[in-house]
Amino acid sequence: MWYPPPSLAMQPRQSPARTFPDFLRPAFQPTALERVDSTVAVLDAQAAILWTNPAWDDFARANGASFNLDAYPTYLDGIAGPLRAFYADVFEQALARGTVFEQDYECSAADVIRRYRMRVLPYPAHGLLVEHTPIAVSPAPDGGELAVEAHFLDENGHIVQCSNCRRVKRPGASDSESWAWVPAWVTRSHPRTSHGICTPCVGFYWRRGRSRR
Numbered sequence: 001m002w003y004p005p006p007s008l009a010m011q012p013r014q015s016p017a018r019t020f021p022d023f024l025r026p027a028f029q030p031t032a033l034e035r036v037d038s039t040v041a042v043l044d045a046q047a048a049i050l051w052t053n054p055a056w057d058d059f060a061r062a063n064g065a066s067f068n069l070d071a072y073p074t075y076l077d078g079i080a081g082p083l084r085a086f087y088a089d090v091f092e093q094a095l096a097r098g099t100v101f102e103q104d105y106e107c108s109a110a111d112v113i114r115r116y117r118m119r120v121l122p123y124p125a126h127g128l129l130v131e132h133t134p135i136a137v138s139p140a141p142d143g144g145e146l147a148v149e150a151h152f153l154d155e156n157g158h159i160v161q162c163s164n165c166r167r168v169k170r171p172g173a174s175d176s177e178s179w180a181w182v183p184a185w186v187t188r189s190h191p192r193t194s195h196g197i198c199t200p201c202v203g204f205y206w207r208r209g210r211s212r213r
Helices: 030-035 054-062 083-097 183-187 199-211
Strands: 039-044 049-052 101-106 112-123 127-139 159-162 168-170 178-180 193-196
Touching: 030 199, 039 054, 083 101, 083 112, 083 127, 112 199, 127 178, 127 199
Parallel strands: 159 193
Antiparallel strands: 039 049, 039 127, 101 112, 112 127, 159 168, 168 178
8 A cells, every 4th residue: 555645644534425526537437546556535626635545545544543524624734834835836836737746755664664656636627636656665674675576577477567657567466456666667677567557647648638639
């Protein structure tokens, strides 16, 4: 699971009564984003939280969080200090310019070093899709290195990489769809690379454009 940065106090609903936003329906079926293993939140133009996927909720729940929608009516209400103004500006500029915002950040625990990439995908006049995916995950010092390749080879011995965002797919027996950012394979593709397109990129870069014609 891939999660919001530690500065965000967003937490899962006690009873998830949520409606998938109509402005995303030309690009996505709700079940497609529900299967995505990166955390996804959909906001309106004022940053009110319209919908979150199960990965977002599961991480918060697993960490003992409780959710009060009245206390956190918007994404920004869960951000403390100067970062609140920073993210407010990020969302405003993304919507105004129609440009994708990306940034990397660290969210480590005592026994694991974790780095993530945040993407803010704008739907001008409607809202935003905010996604967090892993850049790298490794044991804390003295825990040894993870065998990266072993995590991404599929049953055919291929590593599937998204042609748009360059993330690679993590195979698994579950119905979830997990894509990770491996910097070394962006600089130079793994020799066993096979290209595909992840669900968020299909909706944002391909189906959305087709629906506007």
